[in-house]
Amino acid sequence: MNDSVLVLSIASALVAGTPILLAALGEIITERAGVMNLGIEGMMLMGAVAGFWCGVHTGSLTLSLLVGGLAGAALSLVHAVLAITLRVNQTVSGLSLVIVGSGLAAFLGAAGETSLLERANGVDVDQLLPDALADLPLVGPILFGYDPVVYVTVILVGVASRVLYRSAAGLSLRAVGEDPAAADAAGLHVVRIRYLATTIGGVGAGVGGAYLVLAVLGTWQTGLTAGVGWIAVALVILAGWRPWLALAGAYAFGALRGLGFTLQIAQVSIPSDFLAMIPFVAAYVVVVAVSASPNRSRRVAAPAALGEPYNREER
Amino acid sequence: MSRIMVTPRPQRSMGVRIGVPSLSLLVAMLLGALILVLTGADPVEVYRTMFDASLNGTVALERTLTYATPLILTGLAAAIAFRVKVYNIGAEGQLFMGAIGASAVALTLPSGTPTVLMVGAMMVAGALAGLVWAGFAAVPKAFLGTDEIITTLMLNFVALAFMNYLIFGSFSFLRDPTRPVPQGEAIPASATMPSISGRLHIGILIAVGLAVVLWWVLRSTTFGFRMRTIGDSPRAARYAGIGVPLTTLAVLSISGALAGVAGAIEVSGVTNRLDPQSLAIELGYTGIVIAAVARLNPIGVVPVAVLLAAIAAAGGSMQSIGVQVQVVVLLQGLIFLSVTAGEFFVTNKVALRPPPPTTIQPVADPVGGGA
Numbered sequence: 001m002n003d004s005v006l007v008l009s010i011a012s013a014l015v016a017g018t019p020i021l022l023a024a025l026g027e028i029i030t031e032r033a034g035v036m037n038l039g040i041e042g043m044m045l046m047g048a049v050a051g052f053w054c055g056v057h058t059g060s061l062t063l064s065l066l067v068g069g070l071a072g073a074a075l076s077l078v079h080a081v082l083a084i085t086l087r088v089n090q091t092v093s094g095l096s097l098v099i100v101g102s103g104l105a106a107f108l109g110a111a112g113e114t115s116l117l118e119r120a121n122g123v124d125v126d127q128l129l130p131d132a133l134a135d136l137p138l139v140g141p142i143l144f145g146y147d148p149v150v151y152v153t154v155i156l157v158g159v160a161s162r163v164l165y166r167s168a169a170g171l172s173l174r175a176v177g178e179d180p181a182a183a184d185a186a187g188l189h190v191v192r193i194r195y196l197a198t199t200i201g202g203v204g205a206g207v208g209g210a211y212l213v214l215a216v217l218g219t220w221q222t223g224l225t226a227g228v229g230w231i232a233v234a235l236v237i238l239a240g241w242r243p244w245l246a247l248a249g250a251y252a253f254g255a256l257r258g259l260g261f262t263l264q265i266a267q268v269s270i271p272s273d274f275l276a277m278i279p280f281v282a283a284y285v286v287v288v289a290v291s292a293s294p295n296r297s298r299r300v301a302a303p304a305a306l307g308e309p310y311n312r313e314e315r
Numbered sequence: 316m317s318r319i320m321v322t323p324r325p326q327r328s329m330g331v332r333i334g335v336p337s338l339s340l341l342v343a344m345l346l347g348a349l350i351l352v353l354t355g356a357d358p359v360e361v362y363r364t365m366f367d368a369s370l371n372g373t374v375a376l377e378r379t380l381t382y383a384t385p386l387i388l389t390g391l392a393a394a395i396a397f398r399v400k401v402y403n404i405g406a407e408g409q410l411f412m413g414a415i416g417a418s419a420v421a422l423t424l425p426s427g428t429p430t431v432l433m434v435g436a437m438m439v440a441g442a443l444a445g446l447v448w449a450g451f452a453a454v455p456k457a458f459l460g461t462d463e464i465i466t467t468l469m470l471n472f473v474a475l476a477f478m479n480y481l482i483f484g485s486f487s488f489l490r491d492p493t494r495p496v497p498q499g500e501a502i503p504a505s506a507t508m509p510s511i512s513g514r515l516h517i518g519i520l521i522a523v524g525l526a527v528v529l530w531w532v533l534r535s536t537t538f539g540f541r542m543r544t545i546g547d548s549p550r551a552a553r554y555a556g557i558g559v560p561l562t563t564l565a566v567l568s569i570s571g572a573l574a575g576v577a578g579a580i581e582v583s584g585v586t587n588r589l590d591p592q593s594l595a596i597e598l599g600y601t602g603i604v605i606a607a608v609a610r611l612n613p614i615g616v617v618p619v620a621v622l623l624a625a626i627a628a629a630g631g632s633m634q635s636i637g638v639q640v641q642v643v644v645l646l647q648g649l650i651f652l653s654v655t656a657g658e659f660f661v662t663n664k665v666a667l668r669p670p671p672p673t674t675i676q677p678v679a680d681p682v683g684g685g686a
Contacts, residue, residue, distance in 0.1 A: 038464075078652060086659035091402055091464070092607040093655055095600060100648030104350070106641035111354050222641070227472045234465045273480035280472040283465065284451075291461040313321075 009255060009262040011141045017254025018153050019044070019212035023232035024239070024246045025153075025160055026204015030076075032164065032241055033197030034177035034305040037079050038094025041229025042101020043072040043202050044209030049105040051210025052116055052220045055123035064123055065149070065210050072206015073199050075101055080198040084191055087309035098229075106222045116220040125149075125215040149211055154247070161243040173197060177303035180310040190310050205229065227280070234283040238290065240301055253279050320668040324661075331661055336608070339657035340622075343649040350645065356638050368632035369625040377515040381585065383617075383624035385410070387522035388577035389602025390609065390616035391529055396570040397603075398533070398611050399545045401563055405452055405467025406574035407599025408474030409445035411591075413575025415478055416444030417582045418489050418502065418589040426503035433505045437579050438521075445575015446568045448474060453567035457560040463567070471599065478591045489589045499588030508584035516584035522617075525573065529613040542566060574599060597644075604651040623647055 023040050030037050037043075051068030058064065075097060082093040109116045125147045127134055133144040164170040173193060175183040180190045209225065217224055231253055239245035256279040263270055324331070348358035369379045389406040396403035417437035424433060451470055455461035481487045483497045491500045508516040533539040541562050545552040552559055577598065586593045605623060609615030630643040 082652065082656050086656050088655045088658050089607060091404075092604060093652070095404070095603055096648055096651035096655055099597070099600065099604065099644060100652055103641055103644030103646075103648045107350075107639050107645050108354070110639040110641060230468050230472070234469060237462060237465055271480055271484045273476045273484040276479075277473050277476040280469040280476075284469040284473070287465050287469070288455045288459065288461050291455060291459040 005262055005266055007138060007141050009258055011145055012258040013251050013255035014146060014150055015254070016216055016257045017250040017252070018150050019208040019216060020228055020232050020235060020253050021153055021157070021247055021250035022208035022211065023205040023229060024235040024250055025157060025243060026201040026208075027232060027236045028239070028241050028243060028246060029160065029164075029173070029204070030197050030201030031236060031306055032177045032303055033173050033194045034180060034303055034308065034310070035080070035083055035194050035198050035201075036090045036094065036307040037076060037083070037097070037198060037201055038091060038233060039075065039079055039097025039101060040201075040205045040232050041225055041227070042098040042105075043075045043205035044101075044212065044225045044229045044232075045105035045223070046075050046101045047072040047206030047209030048213040048224060049109050049116065049220070050206070052119075052121070052213045053108075054210075055121060055214055056116065056119045057122065059122045059124075061123045061125060061147075061149075061214065064214060065207050068210025069203040069207040072204070072209065073202040076198050076202020076205070077195075079202075080195050083309065084194045084198065087311060090307050090309070102223060109220050109222060117222070119220065121214060121218045123214045147215060149215065157243045157247045164243065174303070177305055180305050180308075184310075184312065190312075194310075205232070208232070231279055231283065234287065237302075238283065238286050241303065253282075256282055318668050320666050322664050322666075324664050327661055335657045335661045336654050339653040340650060342657075343646070343653035346649050346653070347642075347646045351638075351642070356642075360636055361633070361638055361642065364632050364636050365626065365629035369628040374513060375628070377513040378628045379621065379625045380519050381515050381624075382628045383621045384516075384518040384522045384584070385577040385581050385598045386602055386605055386620035386624055386627075387519075387526060387617055388573050388580070389599050390605035390620050391522075391526055391602075391613055392570040392573040392577070392599075393603040393606035394609065394611045394613055394616055395529060395533075395542070395566055395573075397606060399542050399563060399566050400549070401456065401567055401570075402464045403449065403452070403467050403567055403570045404464055404603060405449060405470050405571070405599070406577075406602050407595075407597065408467070408471035409448045409571040409574035410578040410581075410599050411471075411474040411478045411594060412444040412448040413441035413578030414582045414586075414589060414594050415481065415489070415578075416440040416575065417579035418499065421502035421506035421582070422488060422500055424506075426505055428505055430505050430507075430509065433503075434508055434583055437506060437583050438576055441575040441577075441579025441582075442572040443575070445571040445573070445578065447571075448575070449567050449571020453564050453571070456567065457564040475591075475595055478589070478594070482589060482591055491588070499586075499590050501588045502582065506583055507587055508580065516580075518580035518584045521576070521580065525576075526613045526617050533613065538562075538565075574602075577602075601647065604655075608651065608654045623650070626650075 023044055027037060027040060047068035050071035051064040054067040055064040079093055079097050082088045083090045127145055128148040128151060129144045134140045164174065172188050176188060176190050176193045184190050212228060213220060213224060235246055235249045239249050259275060259278060351358040351361055367375065369375050389410060392406045393403060417440050420436050420440040421433065424436060448470060452463045452466040455466060456463045481489050482499055486492065489499055491498050508518055510516050533542060541557045544555060544557060545559055545562055549559055578594065581594060582589060601623060605616055605619045609619045626643055626646050630640045633640050633642055
């Protein structure tokens with residue numbers, strides 16, 4: 001029963017969805033503070049290259065994810081300087097970040113005597129709970145068979161949701177994203193909060209990228225994210241900037257990515273290129289459907305000041 | 316109170332508008348040099364090889380201008396859309412669809428068709444394919460207010476997968492049946508774009524011509540006036556009776572058509588077959604940043620695209636000196652970031668605040684007694 005198609009696909013959906021969820025969760029925090037960072041794809045690639053490099057040299061999953069997160073944060077700080085301090089167009093800055101991140105990651109991944117392209121994954125990603133639990137029929141693989149990152153990510157979703165809606169810090173964050181001038185007048189430090197939120201977004205994307213290469217893919221390839229970062233950008237909007245909905249969406253995208261594998265087992269032949277399309281078509285359909293629904297103003301609750309730089313002197 | 320004082324520049328002199336981006340370019344090159352040094356490469360050698368490969372001599376210039384052609388078009392596609400605050404990130408996919416449309420036409424029409432008709436038909440097909448693909452984002456945007464950043468982006472990946480399917484995943488008529496390794500069927504000689512000099516084809520003239528046309532449309536036509544009004548204030552445009560949805564629809568369609576033409580020109584002038592690997596080199600995404608660096612000015616897109624093309628064209632030569640090709644993308648990205656950051660210094664004047672008058676300062680040690 002434990003290796004039935006359904007059980008395997010649910011398990012793989014959660015693993016494949018976790019990097020998307022980490023990146024989307026970070027971006028929710030960033031965008032809730034009013035900063036739009038389209039550079040997720042670039043930050044994930046930087047996190048992936050740094051994390052994989054660290055894994056090759058240390059073999060430690062925790063350390064590799066940490067280094068990946070730092071790399072993502074470093075790149076997000078570039079966006080923070082441009083978008084918050086220099087108040088440039090955030091779409092353009094985010095796209096530049098993708099180009100820099102993918103260029104730098106590809107360059108570093110191919111550099112050196114033995115490049116990362118030729119290296120084997122240095123990290124073992126083991127399941128957290130004992131086999132006694134993971135081998136239980138049905139619920140074992142679906143609930144207990146994952147590595148620690150999957151569980152920690154779920155906890156992080158809970159924490160993020162609680163902080164956003166039930167804490168003073170979350171209120172400040174949302175205030176800055178909704179009406180920075182009012183938040184400023186109320187004594188909040190708009191620039192500092194936005195910097196912090198953008199950096200958290202970078203950490204999320206970086207850790208997500210590192211997890212993607214170490215646990216989901218297993219080897220370094222140039223441009224390995226292949227649109228996962230963009231899916232995360234779309235997911236934030238689809239989830240209406242809400243962490244728990246992002247979790248549901250990320251696992252759904254994870255399931256769609258794993259669909260090819262499932263269908264192969266079920267001996268349904270669909271060209272692999274069409275399978276590759278599915279998550280993107282799904283995201284497109286959902287975005288259009290959401291905007292067509294009658295009460296879209298309530299469902300699509302974008303932070304009011306999203307993407308708008310705050311200039312104190314124009315208050 | 317911060318020591319740094321930022322004031323908006325009321326007027327931006329020519330010196331500032333040219334000087335700041337030039338300085339930004341220099342900063343990007345220095346940053347690139349730093350990264351090269353850190354990874355053990357010799358930046359002087361890299362930059363000299365780049366210069367030789369893309370600017371030094373006729374062959375090098377031909378190569379650069381050939382690279383610049385699709386970038387000018389995707390840059391224009393982004394520039395006009397961004398002008399009306401429609402963020403078309405989908406030039407990438409629209410370009411793929413244009414390439415597919417143009418290839419299909421070239422392989423369907425009889426190979427004896429005169430070049431003028433053949434290439435003309437390919438351009439029209441490319442433009443239409445790009446337009447239709449943009450329509451999938453434009454129609455929901457105009458009538459439902461669907462966020463176009465997400466729809467155009469998702470459509471890029473769908474178009475890429477579709478193009479891959481036509482060549483790698485199926486035995487479509489666009490694929491060469493005689494080769495064991497999947498590749499596109501070569502288009503007939505009548506479908507290849509006439510050359511100006513060496514590998515440089517007349518596509519560059521089409522691209523520059525379209526830049527001039529768009530500049531004129533924006534500046535001197537009613538449609539251009541509507542676009543500029545919407546760009547400045549969509550609300551004001553509505554009050555003035557301008558049909559914002561229809562103008563949005565039109566602009567996004569034109570934008571898609573321009574990207575589609577870029578794809579058609581690449582097939583006709585460079586790849587001569589539907590070749591996913593040479594087409595999927597982020598021409599669309601690069602175009603967006605080119606447009607931004609050119610401040611959405613159609614004429615400005617041309618020199619910026621040529622500059623970026625000069626760097627891209629040097630990619631092949633990097634291997635000969637043992638440096639990864641990817642350094643090219645890295646340098647482009649650094650230039651984008653640096654010039655984008657520089658924009659702040661074009662619109663704002665940054666100076667150190669003069670030190671506050673000494674009388675206000677508390678006197679710490681009035682008599683000089685000391686401890």
